[in-house]
Amino acid sequence: MGALRFHSLCLFLSTSTRAASAPTRLSPLHHHSHGHLVFKAKPYTLASRDLSTQVTAEAEAPENIEKHPKSGQEGFITPRSHDFNAWYADIIANAELADYGPVRGTMVIRPYGYAIWEAIQDYLNAKIKETGHKNVYFPQFIPYSFIEKEASHVEGFSPELALVTIGGGKELEEKLVVRPTSETIVNYKFTQWIRSYRDLPLMINQWANVTRWEMRTKPFIRTLEFLWQEGHTAHATLEEAEEEALKMISVYKTFAYEQAAIPVIVGRKSRLETFAGALRTYTIEAMMGDRRALQAGTSHNLGQNFSRAFETQFTDENGQRQYVWQTSWAVSTRFVGGIIMTHGDDGVPLRIEIGPRDVSSGTVVISRRDVPGKQGKVFGVSMESSILEAYVKDKLDEVQSSLLEKAISFRNSNILDVSSYDELKEAISQGKWARGPWSGSDAEELRVKEETGATIRCFPFEQPEGTKTCFMTGNPTEEVAIFAKSY
Amino acid sequence: MGALRFHSLCLFLSTSTRAASAPTRLSPLHHHSHGHLVFKAKPYTLASRDLSTQVTAEAEAPENIEKHPKSGQEGFITPRSHDFNAWYADIIANAELADYGPVRGTMVIRPYGYAIWEAIQDYLNAKIKETGHKNVYFPQFIPYSFIEKEASHVEGFSPELALVTIGGGKELEEKLVVRPTSETIVNYKFTQWIRSYRDLPLMINQWANVTRWEMRTKPFIRTLEFLWQEGHTAHATLEEAEEEALKMISVYKTFAYEQAAIPVIVGRKSRLETFAGALRTYTIEAMMGDRRALQAGTSHNLGQNFSRAFETQFTDENGQRQYVWQTSWAVSTRFVGGIIMTHGDDGVPLRIEIGPRDVSSGTVVISRRDVPGKQGKVFGVSMESSILEAYVKDKLDEVQSSLLEKAISFRNSNILDVSSYDELKEAISQGKWARGPWSGSDAEELRVKEETGATIRCFPFEQPEGTKTCFMTGNPTEEVAIFAKSY
Numbered sequence: 001m002g003a004l005r006f007h008s009l010c011l012f013l014s015t016s017t018r019a020a021s022a023p024t025r026l027s028p029l030h031h032h033s034h035g036h037l038v039f040k041a042k043p044y045t046l047a048s049r050d051l052s053t054q055v056t057a058e059a060e061a062p063e064n065i066e067k068h069p070k071s072g073q074e075g076f077i078t079p080r081s082h083d084f085n086a087w088y089a090d091i092i093a094n095a096e097l098a099d100y101g102p103v104r105g106t107m108v109i110r111p112y113g114y115a116i117w118e119a120i121q122d123y124l125n126a127k128i129k130e131t132g133h134k135n136v137y138f139p140q141f142i143p144y145s146f147i148e149k150e151a152s153h154v155e156g157f158s159p160e161l162a163l164v165t166i167g168g169g170k171e172l173e174e175k176l177v178v179r180p181t182s183e184t185i186v187n188y189k190f191t192q193w194i195r196s197y198r199d200l201p202l203m204i205n206q207w208a209n210v211t212r213w214e215m216r217t218k219p220f221i222r223t224l225e226f227l228w229q230e231g232h233t234a235h236a237t238l239e240e241a242e243e244e245a246l247k248m249i250s251v252y253k254t255f256a257y258e259q260a261a262i263p264v265i266v267g268r269k270s271r272l273e274t275f276a277g278a279l280r281t282y283t284i285e286a287m288m289g290d291r292r293a294l295q296a297g298t299s300h301n302l303g304q305n306f307s308r309a310f311e312t313q314f315t316d317e318n319g320q321r322q323y324v325w326q327t328s329w330a331v332s333t334r335f336v337g338g339i340i341m342t343h344g345d346d347g348v349p350l351r352i353e354i355g356p357r358d359v360s361s362g363t364v365v366i367s368r369r370d371v372p373g374k375q376g377k378v379f380g381v382s383m384e385s386s387i388l389e390a391y392v393k394d395k396l397d398e399v400q401s402s403l404l405e406k407a408i409s410f411r412n413s414n415i416l417d418v419s420s421y422d423e424l425k426e427a428i429s430q431g432k433w434a435r436g437p438w439s440g441s442d443a444e445e446l447r448v449k450e451e452t453g454a455t456i457r458c459f460p461f462e463q464p465e466g467t468k469t470c471f472m473t474g475n476p477t478e479e480v481a482i483f484a485k486s487y
Numbered sequence: 488m489g490a491l492r493f494h495s496l497c498l499f500l501s502t503s504t505r506a507a508s509a510p511t512r513l514s515p516l517h518h519h520s521h522g523h524l525v526f527k528a529k530p531y532t533l534a535s536r537d538l539s540t541q542v543t544a545e546a547e548a549p550e551n552i553e554k555h556p557k558s559g560q561e562g563f564i565t566p567r568s569h570d571f572n573a574w575y576a577d578i579i580a581n582a583e584l585a586d587y588g589p590v591r592g593t594m595v596i597r598p599y600g601y602a603i604w605e606a607i608q609d610y611l612n613a614k615i616k617e618t619g620h621k622n623v624y625f626p627q628f629i630p631y632s633f634i635e636k637e638a639s640h641v642e643g644f645s646p647e648l649a650l651v652t653i654g655g656g657k658e659l660e661e662k663l664v665v666r667p668t669s670e671t672i673v674n675y676k677f678t679q680w681i682r683s684y685r686d687l688p689l690m691i692n693q694w695a696n697v698t699r700w701e702m703r704t705k706p707f708i709r710t711l712e713f714l715w716q717e718g719h720t721a722h723a724t725l726e727e728a729e730e731e732a733l734k735m736i737s738v739y740k741t742f743a744y745e746q747a748a749i750p751v752i753v754g755r756k757s758r759l760e761t762f763a764g765a766l767r768t769y770t771i772e773a774m775m776g777d778r779r780a781l782q783a784g785t786s787h788n789l790g791q792n793f794s795r796a797f798e799t800q801f802t803d804e805n806g807q808r809q810y811v812w813q814t815s816w817a818v819s820t821r822f823v824g825g826i827i828m829t830h831g832d833d834g835v836p837l838r839i840e841i842g843p844r845d846v847s848s849g850t851v852v853i854s855r856r857d858v859p860g861k862q863g864k865v866f867g868v869s870m871e872s873s874i875l876e877a878y879v880k881d882k883l884d885e886v887q888s889s890l891l892e893k894a895i896s897f898r899n900s901n902i903l904d905v906s907s908y909d910e911l912k913e914a915i916s917q918g919k920w921a922r923g924p925w926s927g928s929d930a931e932e933l934r935v936k937e938e939t940g941a942t943i944r945c946f947p948f949e950q951p952e953g954t955k956t957c958f959m960t961g962n963p964t965e966e967v968a969i970f971a972k973s974y
Contacts, residue, residue, distance in 0.1 A: 099676060099679070099680075101625070101626035101628075101672070102626075102629070102630050102633070102672065102675055103626060103628045103629075103630060103663060106626035106628060107626065108623065108624070108625050108626065108676055109623055109624040110623055111621035111622065111623055111691070114621070114622045114623050114624055115621075115622075117624075118622065134598035134601070134602075135598065135601045135602070135605065136595065136596055136597055136598055136601050137595070137596040137601055137604075137714060138588070138595050139588035139589075139590060139593035139594065139595065139711070139712050140696060140698075140712060141588075141590045141593060141649075141698075141711070141712065142589070142590075143589050143590060146589070158656070159655060159656055160655060161653075161654075161655070161656075162628075162651050162653070162654045162655075162663075163651060163652065163653040163654070164649050164650060164651050164652075164665065165650065165651075165652045165653060166648075166649070166650040166652060166662070167648075167649045167650070167700045168646060168647060168648070168649075168700035168702065169645070169646055169648075169700075175653070176590060176649075178651065178665070185588070185589065188589055189586060189595055192586070193586075204598070208696070209627060209695070209696065211627075211628075213654045213655035213656075215655065224626070224628070225626050225627060225628065227624060
């Protein structure tokens with residue numbers, strides 16, 4: 001899988017205006033075995049932003065920014081610096097990554113967007129299998145009573161459920177939940193599949209669609225229906241479940257760094273932000289171009305919460321009945337949005353320029369997005385496709401390293417260490433992330449959220465050593481937490 | 488993709504009773520890069536047939552067959568010759584291919600079953616891309632009004648719909664259909680994406696789950712929810728749409744023959760059996776081990792039925808507005824059931840036998856299912872895994888050829904040419920397929936169905952030459968039709 005690198009996820013190429021004065025639309029020429037794409041230009045025909053006559057999706061409320069005068073014009077991309085949200089919507093539309101569905105908050109993933117998801121799938125699917133998990137498929141309809149069995153699970157999910165009440169023309173006796181996640185139905189089957197310690201660990205994964213009735217939606221980032229992989233495992237001991245949960249968050253971290261060039265911060269969620277039904281949630285948190293945090297993948301140690309609710313037991317080596325220890329973990333199409341909002345700018349990593357003189361000499365000019373001006377240009381690269389392709393691949397590897405470096409330095413320069421609540425408020429008001437010692441209560445965490453809009457993104461695994469003083473309570477604590485506004 | 492052959496679809500291996508007197512359960516040791524599986528034995532722990540305490544799925548009504556005395560016993564597989572339906576259920580359970588979901592008619596696809604589906608996906612996904620289609624993903628929730636737009640479509644699908652009426656705790660203004668197929672929502676987007684002839688052909692495909700509220704269900708063959716790929720294309724002319732529909736049924740046929748060793752018959756559906764909303768439906772029809780027909784894949788020329796209903800138009804080269812011509816085509820998890828019911832017998836294509844003497848000599852005995860007795864056995868094959876694996880792969884290729892030959896001769900010997908309705912009735916009553924000249928009306932076709940239980944499976948592409956006399960009406964006709972009982 002080493003051949004899958006950022007350049008296969010990186011679709012924002014366009015052609016030079018030196019050759020074509022009309023706006024152009026792009027289509028991949030082919031997707032070769034190394035997984036990266038070569039592009040050709042096509043006449044541009046679709047209006048940006050004029051996506052749908054029936055769009056009723058509420059986008060994330062944009063902050064108080066005046067519309068760019070050219071906003072909504074065909075082919076125009078709002079500068080990212082002018083309005084991040086409008087820029088994101090323009091990129092999604094112009095690069096034909098996604099489009100709105102007819103139902104509020106739903107999304108059609110178009111070929112270029114889906115190709116990014118397929119690259120993510122290819123990599124993660126191989127890693128999930130390498131780490132011993134088997135793919136399966138569970139039904140998406142879950143009896144409503146299942147969701148009610150685990151107390152915090154129903155509390156967390158019930159406001160977001162889509163319910164099927166009519167099937168085959170008849171009112172159903174029990175309404176059915178359209179899967180928002182599968183812990184309950186998985187446990188229903190685990191009770192039947194697991195008998196003794198010899199059946200453990202049981203480690204499965206599925207690629208599936210899930211539905212959550214979200215009110216504020218944004219393409220890829222938060223949609224009514226999305227695609228994901230969800231892993232579910234059962235173990236004989238807490239230690240094994242913990243090891244599994246940590247292993248999978250580490251797979252996600254490696255993917256983010258090495259494939260998507262996103263320098264995520266790995267850590268543990270606060271109790272308030274823990275998955276509904278989990279003992280502990282681990283997360284990878286990514287800093288978007290507007291410095292908001294994006295939860296890009298999570299891994300849960302579910303403890304025995306679901307096994308006790310569903311009576312998922314095994315007979316141990318001493319013949320005793322025990323509840324299994326479980327994990328679940330997921331990465332979704334949200335990651336596609338994360339890639340765009342991390343690396344996207346006003347829309348071209350590597351530009352291949354072809355002018356009339358180039359055509360006569362059979363060469364092209366290659367310009368790197370990340371190195372402006374003449375310094376980033378190479379003239380006279382042969383048009384011969386095998387040479388050009390190898391050259392582009394090589395350059396994209398360079399771009400990948402450079403993008404990761406830039407993303408790391410962007411991230412680091414936007415995380416401030418704070419030692420008082422006032423310093424935190426100041427950091428957040430500047431749009432930055434705040435990192436500081438924390439031992440506050442749930443109520444104090446909520447107060448920070450209400451007063452600043454920031455939440456605890458995680459207690460990062462990388463911690464400064466020694467005892468610190470909580471900036472909120474003044475009590476001694478071993479841990480720093482990271483606070484930020486998030487998507 | 489040449490490496491994907493039947494042996495990657497072929498999971499019914501077991502270990503020898505020479506070594507283990509207890510029943511065994513199987514798990515793949517690993518899935519290597521050539522796509523076939525190597526198995527190891529595990530102690531068997533799951534009861535066959537005792538799959539679920541909450542199973543309410545109605546299986547296909549078994550014909551009037553007494554239960555085998557051992558039926559339902561742990562690890563027991565009903566002989567196929569005794570009761571095909573019970574045998575199928577036992578295979579599904581014992582080989583751990585699938586299990587029942589908590590909601591009537593739903594199915595959990597377990598790792599071995601899903602591995603077969605993944606092998607199908609790998610092959611078809613590559614072919615679909617090679618033939619110029621791009622993968623996308625459409626939302627599964629479709630406004631009810633969409634389904635109503637195409638008259639025969641709503642008539643065909645409305646009895647089978649699952650409807651979401653509550654979302655996020657609120658009654659919805661318009662109820663939502665959980666996708667039974669996507670022609671309507673695809674056309675909604677095509678109206679926005681297609682402007683001129685330069686946007687055509689537009690050729691997309693999606694891998695998705697679909698829901699049809701079926702009353703009589705059977706694992707893989709007919710379930711409330713299933714997985715499939717659905718291709719959707721739009722073209723400038725009827726001829727192009729026809730060419731596309733024919734090309735994709737041919738891709739399916741090649742897959743069936745070359746990968747799954749299923750000798751399907753390719754043909755055109757009768758008007759009555761045509762997809763709800765299509766102009767013409769092409770089908771691949773497979774003969775199962777009990778000689779029932781299985782529709783294993785379909786490709787539809789939709790004509791302008793959906794484009795007229797949705798106003799999906801383009802501007803042609805002369806500046807005139809025209810309705811597009813469309814196709815759609817699908818293969819589903821039903822194909823997994825088709826593989827089992829074609830090639831499955833009482834549960835082992837290649838048996839690797841290891842006795843105590845073999846262990847001391849480091850060798851195994853390999854027995855072919857399809858060649859009984861000593862003739863099918865090879866003694867003294869090295870246990871060294873690279874040698875054993877290559878040997879097994881080679882033998883499975885032989886088994887594949889032999890299975891296809893056997894399936895072809897089984898199929899041919901069970902299709903009778905008929906020249907009168909009485910002959911047809913006789914053939915059907917013997918459980919065979921009947922092929923005969925047909926120019927009957929819809930009413931006459933329905934009469935055959937009512938009186939014999941058989942339907943027209945297709946007008947096969949391979950037709951005897953010359954004018955024939957319809958066995959029902961006595962009128963001259965150019966075509967023979969194939970009649971059979973089907974799943």
